[in-house]
Each structure stands twice: as structure tokens, then as C-alpha cells.
Amino acid sequence: MFFGISVRGLAEPPTNTDPAVGYVGTKTCAQCHEAEHLTYLDTKHSESMERVDPDKEVSSATFHHEASGNDYQVLRRGDDLIHREILRGPDGEELARTEHPIVFTLGSGTHGKSYVYHDGSHFGQSPLSWYQDTGKWAMSPGYDVPFHPGFGRKLSSECFFCHVGDIDRKNGNPNEFSILEEKIGCERCHGPGEKHVARYRENPKFAGADNTIVNPSRLSRELSEAICQQCHLQAAGKAMLANKDEWDYRPGLPLTDFRIDYQYRLGDDTMRVVGHVEQLHMSKCYQQTESLTCITCHNPHQTVPAESTIEHYRKICLSCHTDQSCGEPHAKRVEKAQNDCSQCHMPAQGTEVPHTAFHHHRIGIHSGQATSVEPAVGLSPVLDVAELPGMVRKRCEALAKFQVAQEDPGNPNFRDYGIEAAKALIEVKNAGHADADATTILAMLARSQGQSAIAQDLAREVVASERVPSRPRLESLRLLANLAYQRREFAEAAKYYREVTELQSEPFDYFQLGVSEQNSGNTEQAIESLNKTIELAPQHVSAHRFLAAIYQSRGRGDLAARHSKLAGQHAMRLQQLQVKTQE
Secondary structure, three states: OOOOOOOOOOOOOOHHHOOOOOOOHHHHHHHHHOOOHHHHHHOOOHHHHEEOHHOOOOOOOOEOOOOOOEEEEEEEEOOOOEEEEEEOOOOOOOEEEEEEEEEEOOOOOOOOOEEEOOOOOOOOEEEEEEEEOOOEEEEEEOOOOOOOHHHEEEEEHOOOOOOOOEEEHHHHOOOEEEEEEEOOOOHHHHHOOOHHHHHHHHHHHOOOOOOOOOHHHHHHHHHHHHHHHHOOOOEEEEOOOEEEEEEEEOOOOOOHOEEEEEEEEOOOOEEEEOOOOHHHOOHHHHHHHOOOOHHHHHOOOOOOHHHHHHHHHHHHOOOOOOHHOOOOOHHHHHHHHHHOOHHHHOEEEEEEOOOEEEOOOOOOOOOOOOOOOOOEEEEEEEEOOOOOOOOHHHHHHHHHHHHHHOOOOOOOOHHHHHHHHHHHHHHHHHHHOOOOOHHHHHHHHHOOOOOHHHHHHHHHHHHHHOOOOOOOHHHHHHHHHHHHHOOOOHHHHHHHHHHHHHHHOOOHHHHHHHHHHHOOHHHHHHHHHHHHHHHHHOOOOOHHHHHHHHHHOOOHHHHHHHHHHHHHOOOOOOOOHHHHHHO
């Protein structure tokens, strides 16, 4: 064990895996490692997120989104890049206009970029993305549907994990934080540099074995791949280990000491191979050697010129294979694929992200036919978790099942996941291994099964013990607020919803707070909360109707008529969209 964390595959772990070692930032690293830094700046990893520069963007565009009926605009206003959404009614009249200055671009731009705005306390995603392959603005992944969140999707610290170097979480709140290093930097692969810097400042000529920093090429394959997997392993579901989150991971340690990623298990008890990690692990090339790993082909300090890519990757293949290994004659290989091994053995295939395709990472013979869809019958961990305690594995699988069921509630293959998760978490709790995350999810499951009293007790337990504004505290507060609301104990509901809205900015919470405030006799606070609801979700019909009733009761007929009209127009618009989705 090393600082409470098992370090498999490494006899003497780097000392910077200690959670007490601090980060120093890429600028400090570059002072001594200028050449390495310059090579890194040529790679796409260094462009994972950037502060937006309107001069580099296509800043004049207008298009109509047929599925939702909305209009979208990209424009330049002074030094700001503006993204705008216009909601239109059944007759084409403008019902609402929302716009935000963009602060960051997400993604390297190889396939496209998404965009981030900041509303003063929270980050959010723009519904617009730029797609390099088509050279056009279009809806962001997941938004090309009639009903989408518009500017309503807020981004948590988890969303930024694979794009930024470091963040400062405000008192532990995953929804409110500042970004300390805007790009993926040196320390995301080499670990925090505080000890390394101190060693060489004290002794600039130190020449011995240096265990104050991580060199991925000197790690075991498991630990080296974990550095890549922290971002490139995105399976069907995942669970953080108790009292851990993504940002706790440190290079040189097993990823499974922080989180477990799960993939669907199919009817024949095999795993569905969808991600790059699973695909690579299913390859015979990977299974029959200990040397093949991510950095065999992807050198994070080397950018391969476009004109050299075929020869570069072919040379890697030929380090194990020979030119005679291929069953196709040389002339046919050149004619068919320009003698490019990857075209046949790692073909580009479409993804769930519109307009993009990535190379399949199961190295082998591909038929070109789509894989038949088989029903999922369970979840399996992608990585080896055999060394983790049984209760840890039980807890994490339960959390992953809960997540999968929440994300696809109508899927009959997951209809029993809630019950299965609840049984497992009850066993975990009875064994004395419960934590705030597990207890919160158990409370939510109890609520979903009609056991409100048990749900309330569990949520109160979390709120009493979890003093920092963490996700478990937030979800437990929301659950207590909702239970009080249902009991029509509006003063208590308002108390909880006030804290929820301080921690997270969601229209549902503001609406519930507005109704609770009005029913508690706090009309001014109700109006403020309902207006905030509409600011976040202009199409919120119930908020318009409730405001209309409040203004009517206060003799403000003009405002009452305005919100009543908007409620009717938005209701008709939503009804038409519903009809469209059923056609």
C-alpha cells in the first residue's frame, strides 16, 4: 500500500503520487524542459481547450434548426464571440432570445469544436458546435433533436476533466469552480511537479534515478495506460470509489483505485466492444505482446506530418510484422489502400458524434458489416478489478447500474437495475461500508420505490454528515426539498430549495422554489425565482402561467397578460414539436 492506495505493477511508486504533493503548472515545467514543451505544443492534446479568439473563428453565421424550429446566430460584438438562440412560435414570431459571450472552445478542432460560456457563477455549453469536416456550424452532439436543453446545459468540474489542466473547486462544489490551467498540461501525464522542482532547485546537477516525477514509458503497461484511460476510457457506466472523484487520480497509480468503468455484457456473456480501450484490449496484437500500448502509436511529444502518416504507422506495424504478413499482394494493397495498414486493419468508422469518424482500435480483419445489436444483460468492468475488495466491487457496480438506468429509463434491458442496485447498496450499508454517494443513491432509489420515509431519513443522514457542498449533499437537499414540496410543507421546501439554487443553477429548482415561496407568503421572492426560471428556460410554460396568476392578483394586468400570452404560445409550440416527433 502507498498512502492508502495499492500501487499494482510498480515496486517503488513515484513519490509525487502522494496526494499532498502540489501542482506547479506547465509554465514552471517549461522553464527547464523547453524543448519537450515545444514538441507538446505541436500536438492536439495541447489544444484540448482554449480561450476563445474571435479572430480565429467563423464569426458570422445564421441557420434554422428544422427539428426544434429555433434559429441560431453566431456573431461578433467587439472582442466577444456571441452565440444566440431564438425561439419562434407557431406563426414564426419571436418568443424568446437567449445569447451568451463565448469564453472557451472545447476540442482540438481536428473534427470540430464545442463552445463554453460563463454566466458569472457557472459554466454552460452552447448548443452550437463547429464541424471541421463540413466547414459549418451545426447543433452540438446530442442537440440535433426537437427537444434539447439549448443554453440550459451547465457544465460541472467532471465535464472539464478531459479538457483542462487544473481547476480550483470552490469548497468542493462540482458546479462552481475556477479554471487554473486552461489546457491539458505536463502534470496530467507526469504528475504534480512540486517535489521534482524542489529537488532540482536544491541540486541542479542531480543525476541519479529520479522518482519525484512520472515517466509513462517506464511504468508497467497497466499504469502507463491508466494515464491515457483517465480521459480516453468512456464506457457505458462508471462509479467513483468512495470519497474519490476524477480529479483525485494521479499518474503512476492504477485508475481502478479511483474509479471503475463498466461496459455492457451481452447475452453470450461477452462485452460489447465500443471504446478505444476495449477495442485495443480485444486485439490479438495486444494480447500476444506485453509491449503494445497507447504510446506505441501515440507519442504525446510528436506530431506526425500529414504526408508521413501512412509510412509512420506502417513502420510501427512492421516492428512486429513483416511485409509478407499481409495476405494481399503488394500491388493490390497499394491500389486498395495506398499500402496503409490502418485502412484495412483499423478502418475509420462513424461515431455517435455527428459528422465525425474515428479509427477502430480493434486491430484485425474487419468485414465492414455493422455489428448486430444484442440485448444487454448486465455490466462488466472494463479493467481488472480482482484485487479490489468484494464490497467495493459490489458498491461500484450498484452505482453504475443506477447511472445506466437513469440515462436510459425506458430501456427494458435495464428495468431491474434499480432493484438490483438498491439490494446491493443495502448490503453495503448494513456491512458498514456506506459513504455519502452510496447513501444518497440509496435514498433516491427508496424514493423511486415509494418509500418516502426511508428516503427522507437517508437524505437527512447525508446532509448532516456531508458539510461541504458536494454532489451527494446537493442531491440529498434536492430530495428533501421535493419530499417537503409533495407534503405541501412549502416553508421547509423553500429552505432546502434556496440552498440547492445556491449550489446549482437549474430551472426546475428555481421553479419549485418560486412556487414554495409564493405558498409561504413570500411573493417578491417567488417572482424573483420564477423570473430566474424563465431566464434559464424561456419555454417554461408553468413558470409563465404562475407569474401571470401572481401579477394578476397584484393588479399588474399588463405583466399578467404578457406572461399569459407567452404561456399559450410556448404551449402551442411544444405541442407542435411533440406531434412532429410522433410522425
